[in-house]
Amino acid sequence: MSIAIESLADDMYQMIAETQGKKNLKAGDLTKAMIAKHGEADCTKDLCKQAIRLLIDSERCVYSYFGGSYITLPHKEGAAPD
């Protein structure tokens, strides 16, 4: 049975939180990790896409640019003046 989008989003969030500051994750990294964790039968690319959308639209995560586009926790931009 396919995994629920909400729990997929929770798994992704946890992964992002754990790697924050150590490794930046792209949408593709999250998708591959989720498929590896839950198996292709239960976790499709389309489900991962919806989970990422849920994370971003709920503002639990944001897109950031560091030479490429990554998904990170919301943060104060280092470059922004106080």
Place this chain on the structure above:
Amino acid sequence: MADDDTKTPLLDQLEEGPWPSFVTEIKRAGTKSPVCGDLLGQLEQSYAEKKGHWKHGGIVGVLGYGGGVIGRYSDLPEKYPNVAHFHTMRVNQPAGWFYTSDAIRTLCDIWEEHGSGLTNMHGSTGDIVFLGTRTDQLEPAFKKLTAAGFDLGGSGSSMRTPSCCVGQARCEWACYDTMALCDDLTRSYQDELHRPPFPYKFKIKCSGCPNDCVASIARADLSIIGTWKGEIQQDAGAIAEYAASGLDIQKDVCDRCPTRCMTYERGTLTIENRECVRCMHCINVMPKALGPGTERGATILIGAKAPIVQGALLSSVLVPFVPAEELAETIKELLKRVWEFWDEYGKNRERIGELIQRVGLANFLDAIGLDPVPEMVSAPRDNPFIFYQTDGDGH
């Protein structure tokens, strides 16, 4: 900014000469926007010190979007407070860059209210580029843009805003409806445009004929270039008029054909159409007399890029000819397979053309399920040493 800093001797040199100057334009815009003085001041300092003072990165979009905003901050915010934040917004241009004057006024009004008022019409990908705003102005500017029927374009590791030439709207040589295709692709891939899913950027450009007015062969990861099958259309009467008006058809048309596929003898132009490589030279020189053939469509090419992480690449042929009416469907099927492969094997910040170079065209074609065809060969091999393996029987 101190009074001494308002002097810009180095930038002023860029106003000399007969050509347009961005310095002049920014100074003119300075009568309306306080941002411009600080912008010129910081740029002058950068020129004097030979050092950039922009910090780049971070913010990438409005709520829900992962592209369309390029974050930029000054590293001298105390000295140039009006450019402490100087973000760029990329706005999806209309296909073919057709605007009503009302639309342009609307865009300018929005940007004068929420940004510096400075624009770049258009960026190299084709977007309307709004230069310079503060973080707190991004959402209000976006709200007004969407209310006016505009949307943000692509940036970062997303599909970039597709662009096209004016196509059949103004050009008789367009071999397919570039604007319709560009619009279709833009609407079909909104997710890929606004929510970066790829290892790096992916650009699509649609040119109506081999003149390639949007330079897709040099800059687009997926180039769709109009072409035709069969014979170049000829109008014998118009050819005679060109000759009568003094055009040396043999010298200026036939002798400049790269494959020498045409001759002009005793008032008759003969074209060996099988040898034509669609360079468009003869059609460009005699537009009233010659035209693309009647069976029209496009060639789909892949892998071009300008030099950023690695050097420049030109596109390679992927599908030599697709009839105009089958283009959208064929491209969407191809993109699905190409993106699947790129997703799986692409390295971070590796363009699709670089990936194809790394794994080899043969492997790439095999992975996306296309058979190799002679049109994919850009030039015959020049290395005479061909090594091949023999089986046990010496065959």
